[in-house]
Amino acid sequence: xxxxxxxxxxxxxxxxxxxxxxxxxxxxxxxxxxxxxxxxxxxxxxxxxxxxxxxxxxxxxxxxxxxxxxxxxxxxxxxxxxxxxxxxxxxxxxxxxxxxxxxxxxxxxxxxxxxxxxxxxxxxxxxxxxxxxxxxxxxxxxxxxxxxxxxxxxxxxxxxxxxxxxxxxxxxxxxxxxxxxxxxxxxxxxxxxxxxxxxxxxxxxxxxxxxxxxxxxxxxxxxxxxxxxxxxxxxxxxxxxxxxxxxxxxxxxxxxxxxxxxxxxxxxxxxxxxxxxxxxxxxxxxxxxxxxxxxxxxxxxxxxxxxxxxxxxxxxxxxxxxxxxxxxxxxxxxxxxxxxxxxxxxxxxxxxxxxxxxx
Numbered sequence: 001x002x003x004x005x006x007x008x009x010x011x012x013x014x015x016x017x018x019x020x021x022x023x024x025x026x027x028x029x030x031x032x033x034x035x036x037x038x039x040x041x042x043x044x045x046x047x048x049x050x051x052x053x054x055x056x057x058x059x060x061x062x063x064x065x066x067x068x069x070x071x072x073x074x075x076x077x078x079x080x081x082x083x084x085x086x087x088x089x090x091x092x093x094x095x096x097x098x099x100x101x102x103x104x105x106x107x108x109x110x111x112x113x114x115x116x117x118x119x120x121x122x123x124x125x126x127x128x129x130x131x132x133x134x135x136x137x138x139x140x141x142x143x144x145x146x147x148x149x150x151x152x153x154x155x156x157x158x159x160x161x162x163x164x165x166x167x168x169x170x171x172x173x174x175x176x177x178x179x180x181x182x183x184x185x186x187x188x189x190x191x192x193x194x195x196x197x198x199x200x201x202x203x204x205x206x207x208x209x210x211x212x213x214x215x216x217x218x219x220x221x222x223x224x225x226x227x228x229x230x231x232x233x234x235x236x237x238x239x240x241x242x243x244x245x246x247x248x249x250x251x252x253x254x255x256x257x258x259x260x261x262x263x264x265x266x267x268x269x270x271x272x273x274x275x276x277x278x279x280x281x282x283x284x285x286x287x288x289x290x291x292x293x294x295x296x297x298x299x300x301x302x303x304x305x306x307x308x309x310x311x312x313x314x315x316x317x318x319x320x321x322x323x324x325x326x327x328x329x330x331x332x333x334x335x336x337x338x339x340x341x342x343x344x345x346x347x348x349x350x351x352x353x354x355x356x357x358x359x
Contacts, residue, residue, distance in 0.1 A: 001052050008052070011192075011199040015115060015164075018049040025072070029060040042073035046285065047127050051115045054195045057223065066221040066253045070118050076288040077119065084125040086282050088322035096142030097134045101322045105154035105185075108142045110134045110173065114161040115196035120250055120289045122281050126160070133165060143176045150182045156216070158189030163199055167207055174211035187214045193232045193243075194224045200232035205239035214242040216275070221254050222263040230270055237271045244275035247313060249296050250289045251280075257302035264303075264311040277313040279328065282320070293317065293328060301330040305346025 007013040019025060022039040031039070050071045058072070059065040089099045100106040112123075113131035121127070146152050155177055162170070170188075177183050188208070192199040194217065208215065215236060219225060236243050245267050249255055254263065264274040279296055280289050300315050316325040333344040341353045 003052070009198050011196055014051045014053055014196055014198060017052050018115070019052065019055050020047070020049040028055070029058075038075040039073050042075060042077050046073060046077055046124065047129060048073050048117050048119075049114075050117075051196050053198070053228065054116050057226065064252050066223055069253050070120065070220065070250075071116055072119075074119060074288065077285040079287050080285050081287040082282040082284040083320075084284050086320050087122070087318060088320075089123075092322050095145035096138045096140075098142050098145060101324055103151050105156070106146070106152060107156045107158055108134075108139070108173070109159055110139065110157055110162050110169075111160040111164055113159065113164045115164065115192060115199075118191070120248060120280065120283070120286050122283055123160070124283060124285070131164075133169070139173060140176075143173075143180075146177070146183065147180050153182060154185040154187065155183055156187045156189055157213075161190050161192060162188045163190040163192045163204070167204060171207055171211075174207070174213060178211050185214065186211060187216055189216050191218050193217045193229055193236075194219055197226075197228040197232035200235050202235060202239070205235050205241060208236070208241045209239045214244070216244050216246050217272075218247065219245050219263060219267060219272075220247050220250060221259065222266050225263070225266045225270070233270045233272055242273070243271070244273045245313070246276040246278060247274070248278045248280055249291050249299075249315075251291050253289070255291045255295055255299075257299045260299050261303060261307050261311070264313065265307060268308065268311050274311055274313040277315045279315065279317045281318055297328060297330045300328070301333075301346075304330075304333075 001017065003013065003017070022031070022036055022043060025031065025039060026036060048071070054067065054071060057067045060068065062068070092099045092101055094100055097109040098106050099109065111131070111133040112126045112128060113133065117124070117127055146155060157173060174186060177186050233243060247254070247260075247263065254260060260277065267274055277296065279293060280286065280291060282290075296315050300312070303312050315328045317328055318325055335342040339354065343351050343353065345351065
């Protein structure tokens with residue numbers, strides 16, 4: 001891509017040179033006529049953009065390359081099964097750019113922009129035709145709502161990708177939120193560690209540390225945990241920033257028990273907490289990423305006893321219409337007859353535990 005090392009490591013250069021049309025893709029790999037037309041047609045309907053960094057990780061010789069499947073438009077997206085807003089976010093907005101599903105926490109959506117537009121994106125309805133940050137007017141309205149609702153203790157600043165805002169704009173938001181007595185936790189949602197790790201530097205990490213901001217990211221496969229990503233992780237955690245991973249279970253990408261185990265063990269090695277394993281939402285045009293719940297439960301059962309408890313995320317199903325997260329737990333290892341519990345261990349050994357005060 002004719003980039004110097006200095007350019008390559010510059011997040012502004014990466015964003016300016018995002019790959020966003022099929023002709024650019026065809027410069028770096030041999031596309032068949034059918035592949036060319038499919039990418040072109042899907043891209044015209046559902047915008048795509050890929051940082052040169054993330055694009056460089058694609059193995060075009062592997063039809064199931066996890067990087068490729070998450071970033072390159074696929075003809076399967078013309079299967080429009082699903083909903084644009086299955087979580088009912090548009091109807092969960094009391095003010096500004098807020099989504100509120102729970103009494104004590106909420107989301108502020110600060111931008112629709114991302115370094116790379118994931119093909120499984122839960123907010124693909126917001127991608128549109130151009131990147132656009134939320135106006136100061138809507139940010140201020142959102143913060144005023146939080147200020148006037150003392151039950152809210154936790155705020156997630158997200159998008160899009162919240163770390164595409166400038167440090168100056170981020171500090172404005174963090175400072176306003178930190179001045180509200182009842183706001184105890186500020187979190188930020190970002191995938192820049194995966195798709196634009198050069199965004200993470202000491203200045204940003206110091207800003208997050210200053211306001212005690214916790215960070216949620218999304219590594220979906222071990223192949224995304226590159227030396228560049230590890231460098232970004234280490235800058236954050238060395239500054240004392242708490243980093244959690246919220247993985248999405250995706251067909252042909254990571255719906256394999258060994259893949260999930262390996263990815264979470266790698267994350268733990270670099271001090272990232274495996275937090276959630278999300279069952280994929282029924283987003284319009286993403287049916288090809290869908291996985292049976294039984295597969296997710298099988299993966300969770302496999303992890304029991306085979307990896308550290310710190311490597312086991314909580315498998316959750318996001319209820320439609322904004323009804324909240326439901327933890328999904330394999331139940332065949334627990335039996336109860338009203339007096340006694342029987343547990344089956346990961347080695348299929350049975351143990352018994354009497355109820356202390358049976359009814």
